[in-house]
Amino acid sequence: MSAGLEIYYDGECPFCRAYMRMLNLRRAVGEVELIDARSDDPRVAVLTEAGFDLDEGMAVRHGAQIFHGAEAIRLLAVLSEERGVLRMVLRSPRRAAIIYPILRAGRRLTLRLLNRQGLH
Incomplete structure (x- = not known):
């Protein structure tokens, strides 16, 4: 893919969607x-x-590079034109690295409460 993005995410996770x-x-x-x-x-x-x-x-392919986890959401925050607190927070590599495990834990808990399996 020479331009644009491929974003790999969990389609059953309400937060991801x-x-x-x-x-x-x-x-x-x-x-x-x-x-x-x-x-x-x-x-x-x-x-x-x-x-x-x-x-x-989640993973993001941007050109020839693949970003995963906190790096992926940071890239999306940097590239997004959406305004908001979450975008501002996630633009920082340090804050994204701190917050991403919390977001991932929230996803797991939500999937469990919805009686849905993880990806494996």
């Missing part, structure tokens, strides 16, 4: 492709085989 809807990336990066990590899309298998654990964090 809401975050994807909130982002306003198209004007900044062009084409944005949302890929549900639960789908049978072969690119999901390629990322998993490359060592990216999508149950531990």
Whole structure:
């Protein structure tokens, strides 16, 4: 992919879906492709085989680079034109690294409460 983004996220997680809807990336990066990590899309298998654990964090392919977890949400915050507190907080690498494990724990708890499995 030469331009735009591929975003790999958990399509069954309500927080992940809401975050994807909130982002306003198209004007900044062009084409944005949302890929549900639960789908049978072969690119999901390629990322998993490359060592990216999508149950531990979302992934973003931007050009030839792949960002995972806190780095992925930081990149999305930097590229997003959405205004808001969450974007401001996540733009900092340090704050994103601190907050991401909390967000991931919230996702796991929510999936458990909704009686949904993780990605594995």
